Structure formats: structure tokens, C-alpha cells
């Protein structure tokens with residue numbers, strides 16, 4: 103990086119406070135043209151807030167934004183886009199009933215005379231962009247009909263409608279498959295080659311180290327330093343981020359396994375999955391590994407009563423059960439931490455405590471009333487365990503950072519003390535420190551006799567927490583491994599649909 | 607660090623702009639009309655407010671649930687008709703004042719039943735509550751006309767029509783009933799499991815289902831509560847008039863929804879409370895009463911109320927923008 107070059111974007115001494123929170127405390131940040139600058143920090147460190155300030159969605163209390171040498175004030179995202187600053191959101195912000203093309207050009211549709219939309223141009227341009235992104239759908243489709251990953255692609259396509267100076271990616275890979283990730287990285291490198299400055303936010307160290315040129319770390323809203331990626335390593339970054347090193351070894355402490363708690367026999371639900379059989383014993387963690395779309399989430403939803411299977415049996419403690427609704431599952435002691443936490447797990451308008459105790463308030467009453475003290479005790483316990491950052495339990499969950507919202511949902515189900523805990527992508531969007539906390543917590547729960555099912559697309563995660571690993575490919579179980587037999591290669595083969603001579 | 611907890615009166619008023627407004631009109635009319643600041647007039651206001659107020663309590667629950675009930679005015683009329691008519695049924699002829707008991711019980715049951723039907727249809731068909739209760743509004747009003755034969759029923763039992771004039775000490779009974787119901791619904795909403803679930807279902811239905819809440823039956827209960835309150839309101843109104851007319855309660859749904867929305871309940875669900883609703887109901891009550899005393903023609907009251915509705919909601923948006931994460935959305 104040449105020092106004499108003018109940064110594409112510079113933030114100086116940005117301060118932003120919310121009631122009860124100092125989200126940003128004098129943060130400096132700059133991006134050079136043609137640089138990928140990673141922004142790291144724990145959940146709630148202020149990354150998204152910083153980027154929202156940059157994109158004109160929040161006004162900073164203090165500090166300056168300098169673009170191409172000139173200080174600017176931006177009050178709306180459209181203004182920011184006109185300055186060449188594009189933000190790709192952590193949470194999808196699309197209009198589901200509109201076509202992909204309309205979403206891509208939302209707010210700046212090409213017009214003909216008398217304000218009529220120029221549909222031909224719109225579809226032409228958006229299809230060209232989608233093609234550049236290697237997307238296998240066209241601009242005419244309705245967004246609601248697209249998979250989450252494809253919706254993400256639409257979100258990314260938005261960045262390519264203007265000659266961007268700076269593009270911000272806020273945790274873009276959370277819901278992408280590996281193949282789609284490759285495409286995304288190509289796009290980023292392509293933008294980079296054309297001199298666009300990229301800000302890349304992610305909690306996944308492997309991505310950060312393959313993509314970025316420099317890394318800036320935030321902690322509790324304060325600027326902690328900028329490192330050159332080539333001269334540093336994960337450990338140094340982690341220490342800057344959370345103030346300590348992480349122990350990434352597998353917890354090998356043996357504990358005895360109990361009876362089979364949950365058994366599934368030949369469960370099918372066309373076309374999502376077929377002939378699924380497996381069992382989980384008390385004290386065991388079973389990992390479900392596979393690509394996004396392999397049918398793992400759907401199995402979990404079936405076990406939790408959100409889908410009805412076509413055929414097959416579910417047995418709890420050896421006796422067949424009917425699970426028609428989540429209420430049934432909860433009664434049987436089955437809990438699900440859903441994948442899409444914001445949509446499926448959180449009531450955004452409710453406060454942190456109420457969200458966490460929602461499935462069990464009926465058991466927390468004194469007389470006819472809910473007992474506030476008992477609820478706060480539960481909240482406090484899991485806030486400390488999961489290191490949830492919030493000024494108080496009264497905060498509405500809407501304003502929590504993405505990762506902290508996830509932790510609330512996880513805390514909600516852990517606090518239920520279920521017999522079978524199913525967690526779907528438990529650490530998506532969660533910072534490295536809390537990630538290892540959650541891994542340890544899952545191991546600890548198993549040690550206490552819970553049966554745990556972990557669904558994950560991250561290989562290190564499954565390898566680290568599971569006693570047994572079930573590999574799935576396109577709705578079918580390919581193989582089962584024990585922690586001792588499994589190797590990365592055999593796992594990759596299994597989830598890509600390659601059968602080996604050995605049959606599990 | 608946490609300044610969320612220290613709630614000063616000013617802050618409280620900013621969160622509940624409607625109470626600021628209640629205060630304002632109260633002072634305004636006290637200065638403008640010599641008849642307003644009078645203890646008898648306050649009794650009046652409370653009694654007048656109780657009709658719409660009772661229904662508004664139920665509407666708050668239903669709207670926080672993310673639903674709406676347009677059929678309340680018709681339910682009120684049907685219940686009133688039952689309450690007045692059943693008293694004069696031949697089989698109760700020898701019951702004396704006890705006639706009132708089966709009449710009122712039946713009227714309240716009819717209200718609960720109407721609510722249950724609304725709720726059941728919303729639950730089982732998944733059709734929007736707006737549509738379902740719009741249909742119910744027309745259908746029930748039709749029933750009222752069929753039942754009454756398009757004419758009014760008059761209460762023959764004087765104990766019934768005298769009821770509304772009763773007082774306990776300085777408080778008129780009707781006002782006491784309203785205040786008691788307000789307290790109960792407030793406690794239900796803010797302190798019980800049912801109340802908590804009401805917010806959850808309206809705030810994010812999917813998350814509520816995942817938490818094991820049976821959303822359909824839950825919503826049905828709230829429809830039954832509002833049905834009951836509408837019927838109660840109808841009974842009390844008919845005691846005031848000593849009669850039940852087939853057009854009783856026309857447009858009440860609009861007044862009720864206005865009051866609830868003024869009180870800060872969101873049409874989209876998930877947000878609102880009884881304290882706000884009480885403020886909304888009082889605001890409308892004081893305004894109507896005060897303008898009446900100042901002899902402002904009735905249609906101006908509509909114009910002014912409409913403007914106020916928009917002004918209050920605007921202020922609410924200004925003060926409480928942080929609820930949207932401080933973003934300009």
C-alpha cells in the first residue's frame with residue numbers, strides 16, 4: 103500500500119451514542135482504493151453502527167467523514183450511494199413481493215417520460231449484473247421465491263448499480279453455501295482490481311485472512327488498532343479483539359453416555375429428505391454436517407413439530423410419539439434454536455428478558471402474575487454465561503447487535519433445560535470469543551446428560567463439538583462417523599455425495 | 607450508564623404524549639368553560655367515557671395481537687337487545703327484580719359467543735381479522751334488526767333503568783365498573799402469562815409459535831374478551847337509556863379504534879398498553895364533553911378529533927424514533 107495515495111474513504115474520531123450505550127467512541131478508520139479492509143470486533147463492538155454512520159443511516163454525534171479528500175455529510179443512504187458508498191446489510195433488507203430487478207434498483211428505477219418505469223432497461227441492466235454474479239436466476243423473479251442465499255445475491259447486486267468508491271460487506275457469508283462464497287470472493291477481488299475500496303466485516307477468521315489486506319479491530323466501541331494481514335496471525339487479532347487468547351482444542355474429557363433419548367426411523371418428507379434414521383443418546387453431541395440446503399434444517403423442523411413427515415417414526419425414550427406442534431415438542435423436552443433467529447426466534451418489539459423467558463413464562467408465576475424476579479434471575483444467568491451485551495434487560499431486542507440477538511435466542515432455549523437440544527447453526531454471526539464459549543457450553547450440557555444435536559456448515563465447529571457426525575447430502579444421510587474415525591477428507595467426500603466402499 | 611431506568615415525569619410524558627394532551631385539554635376547558643371544572647361534570651365524563659372505554663380495553667388486547675375487531679358496535683347492540691328483551695320473557699314474569707340476572711347473563715354470553723365465532727374463524731381459516739370482523743359487523747347488525755323487528759325494546763323493570771343512576775359514595779357505579787375493568791385488563795396485560803403472550807403473538811407470530819404458544823386459541827381468547835366487554839358496554843348503555851335500539855353502537859368501532867391508536871397501540875401489533883388506551887379514551891371523552899359545554903357543533907368535534915389523531919401520532923413518531931433503532935425509516 104503506498105502511503106502517498108489518497109484514501110478512498112476516511113472516518114475521523116466518530117462518536118455515536120444511543121440511550122444507555124456509547125456505541126462508537128472516537129473511531130478512526132480508512133480504506134484505500136483497491137484495498138480489502140477487514141473490520142473485526144466482538145458482537146456489539148460497534149461494527150455495524152460504524153458502517154451505518156458511513157452509509158448515512160445514522161448521524162454521528164462527533165467526527166468527520168472524508169471521501170476523496172473532502173469532508174461530507176450524508177443524511178440518507180441514497181446520498182451516500184451518490185457519493186459512491188454502498189452498504190450491503192447484515193440483515194437482508196429486500197421487498198419480498200417485488201421482483202429481483204426492482205429490488206436491485208430500488209429507489210432509483212430507470213424512468214421513461216412521465217415518470218413511467220422503463221422496464222426494458224431495468225431488466226436488461228439487472229440481468230447483466232446478475233450474470234456478472236453468476237446467478238442462475240433472472241431479474242424477473244419475485245424475491246420471495248428465492249432462497250436466502252440468492253436473496254443475499256440480490257442484496258450484493260445492489261452494490262453494482264453504481265460506480266462504487268467503497269463497498270461495505272457486513273457479514274455477507276452467513277447464509278451462503280461454499281460455492282456461492284467462491285463467487286462472492288471473485289466479485290470482491292474483481293471490485294478490488296477495479297480500484298474499489300472494500301470494507302469486509304465477518305467473524306470468520308479464515309475468510310478474513312484469505313481476503314483482507316489490512317485488519318482494524320474495534321472493542322466496546324473504541325478503536326484498538328490496525329494490523330497488516332500479512333504480518334499478523336489469528337492469535338494476535340483475537341487478543342486485540344477480546345483481550346485474551348483462545349483455547350481451540352477439543353474438550354476430550356470423557357463422560358459416560360446414557361440411554362437413547364431420541365430415535366428417528368426412516369423419516370421422510372418429500373422432496374426435502376428421505377429415509378432418515380439416527381439416534382441420539384443422553385450425554386452425546388451429534389453433529390449434522392452438510393452443505394446449505396442438504397435438508398438438515400428441515401429434519402430439525404420436523405422433530406420440532408413445524409412440519410409433518412410423510413412417513414417414518416420418531417421415538418422419545420423408546421416409545422413412538424406424535425409431534426404436531428412446537429408445544430408438543432416442548433412438552434417432550436425437545437428444543438430448537440432456529441437458524442433464522444431474527445424471523446423465527448425473536449420478538450423484536452419485546453425486551454431482552456421477556457424474549458428469553460418466553461417459552462417458560464407459564465412456569466414462572468406467583469399467583470396469577472408473572473414473577474419478575476424469577477425472570478430476571480434467568481436473564482442474568484444467561485447474560486453472564488453468553489456474555490450478552492446490553493445496557494439492561496429492559497432494552498428492546500430490536501436495537502441489539504446482530505450477534506447479541508442470536509445469543510438471546512440461544513439463551514432462551516438453554517434456559518429451558520431441554521432433554522434434547524437441537525441447535526441450527528449455533529454460532530453463525532457470533533464472535534470468536536463467544537463461539538468458543540458456546541462450544542464449551544454445548545459440551546458441558548452433554549456432560550450433564552442432555553442429548554444435543556448440532557447442525558452446522560462449519561467443519562471446525564462440527565469436529566470440535568461432536569461425539570458423532572452425521573454427513574448429509576441432498577436430503578439423505580451419506581455416512582456416520584465417530585469422533586475418532588472422522589477425517590476432514592472423508593467428511594468432505596461424504597457431503598459432496600461421493601460414496602465410499604465403507605457403508606456406515 | 608443505564609439512563610433507561612430513571613423515568614422523570616417529563617420523559618414519561620414524552621413516551622405517552624396522549625397524557626400530555628389529556629392534561630392540556632383539561633386545563634384548556636377548565637379555563638374556557640365555567641361548567642367544566644365541576645365535580646358533577648367529572649362524573650359525567652367518566653360515565654360517558656365508560657361505554658367506549660370498556661370496548662377500548664378489549665380492542666387494545668386484540669390490536670396488540672395484530673388483529674382488529676370491527677364488529678364491536680353490532681355486538682353491543684345485540685347484547686343490549688337481549689338484556690332488555692329477556693327480562694320480559696314470560697318465563698321470568700314472576701321473578702321480580704331477579705329477571706335482570708338471566709337477561710344480563712344471556713347478553714354477556716352472547717357477546718362472548720360472537721367474539722368466539724370471530725376468533726374461531728380467524729384461527730381456522732387464517733383470513734385477516736379485518737375481513738372476518740367486517741363480515742361479522744354486517745352480519746350481527748343484520749341479526750339485531752331481525753331480532754328487534756327494526757324497532758326498539760323498552761325496559762319494563764325500573765330497577766334496571768335506575769341502575770345507571772346508582773352511586774357508591776361519590777362515584778357513579780358505571781364509572782366504577784369501567785375503572786375496575788381497566789385495572790383488571792391492565793394487570794392481565796402487563797403481569798400475566800396471557801398478557802405476555804399477547805405481545806409475543808403480535809410482535810412476531812413465528813417466534814411465538816416456536817416458543818410453544820398456541821396462537822389460534824390464544825387469539826380466540828382475546829376475541830372473547832372483547833366480545834364480553836362489548837356486551838357489557840351494551841348492557842350498561844341500555845340501562846342508561848332504559849331501552850335498546852337496533853342502531854345502538856353505530857360507528858363505535860371507529861371511536862374505539864381512534865382511542866386505542868391515540869393511546870399508542872400500533873396497528874401492526876406487538877406494541878401498546880392500557881395506560882395509553884385510558885389516556886386515549888379520556889382525551890376523546892373530555893374533548894366531546896368540553897366542546898359540548900362550549901356549544902361547539904358536533905361536526906366540528908370530528909374535524910378537531912381527526913386533526914388531533916394525526917398530531918398525536920406525529921409527536922409519538924418524533925419522540926419515540928429510537929424504537930426504530932434511531933434510523934430514519
Ligand SMILES: Nc1ncnc2c1ncn2[C@@H]1O[C@H](COP(=O)(O)OP(=O)(O)OP(=O)(O)O)[C@@H](O)[C@H]1O
Nearest residue numbers: 120125145146147148149150151501503504505931
Ligand atoms: N438504535 C440503537 N439504539 C440503541 N442501541 C443501539 C442501537 N443500535 C446499536 N446499538 C447498540 O450499539 C452497540 C453496537 O452495535 P453494532 O450493531 O454496531 O455491533 P456489531 O459490532 O455490528 O456486532 P455484531 O457482530 O453482533 O453484528 C450494541 O451494544 C447495540 O446494542
Ligand SMILES: [Mg+2]
Nearest residue numbers: 150192503504
Ligand atoms: Mg453487526
